[in-house]
Amino acid sequence: xxxxxxxxxxxxxxxxxxxxxxxxxxxxxxxxxxxxxxxxxxxxxxxxxxxxxxxxxxxxxxxxxxxxxxxxxxxxxxxxxxxxxxxxxxxxxxxxxxxxxxxxxxxxxxxxxxxxxxxxxxxxxxxxxxxxxxxxxxxxxxxxx
Numbered sequence: 001x002x003x004x005x006x007x008x009x010x011x012x013x014x015x016x017x018x019x020x021x022x023x024x025x026x027x028x029x030x031x032x033x034x035x036x037x038x039x040x041x042x043x044x045x046x047x048x049x050x051x052x053x054x055x056x057x058x059x060x061x062x063x064x065x066x067x068x069x070x071x072x073x074x075x076x077x078x079x080x081x082x083x084x085x086x087x088x089x090x091x092x093x094x095x096x097x098x099x100x101x102x103x104x105x106x107x108x109x110x111x112x113x114x115x116x117x118x119x120x121x122x123x124x125x126x127x128x129x130x131x132x133x134x135x136x137x138x139x140x141x142x143x144x145x
Contacts, residue, residue, distance in 0.1 A: 028121050036110045041074055049100050050108045057096045083107060
């Protein structure tokens with residue numbers, strides 16, 4: 001008879017598998033992003049802004065699953081680097097709008113090869129990657145509910 005798995009063994013933890021995979025993914029990106037002067041969280045913010053420029057801090061935070069306490073210092077660093085501008089929304093002074101500078105837009109070209117390098121490093125096929133991404137998004141949605 002097979003002994004039941006110990007629920008407190010580290011190797012049996014989904015949370016640890018996710019955490020350690022995330023650490024390895026961030027480690028993979030670090031040297032790639034250093035070449036363009038970004039940290040991983042800054043890269044995520046820039047990708048969101050390359051998709052949709054001129055969003056509010058709140059909308060960007062929702063998109064990245066970050067609260068304003070985490071996002072604001074990150075945005076201040078991007079602004080100091082000359083990649084974004086933050087400005088109060090004239091229609092609603094409570095909102096801060098984030099806009100890319102010409103330098104921020106130009107950085108997209110420098111970052112263009114990063115996703116391909118990351119995909120190659122995973123050793124997974126495109127179908128496996130797509131399936132993994134779908135499963136993680138489903139997991140995130142269930143955890144958020």
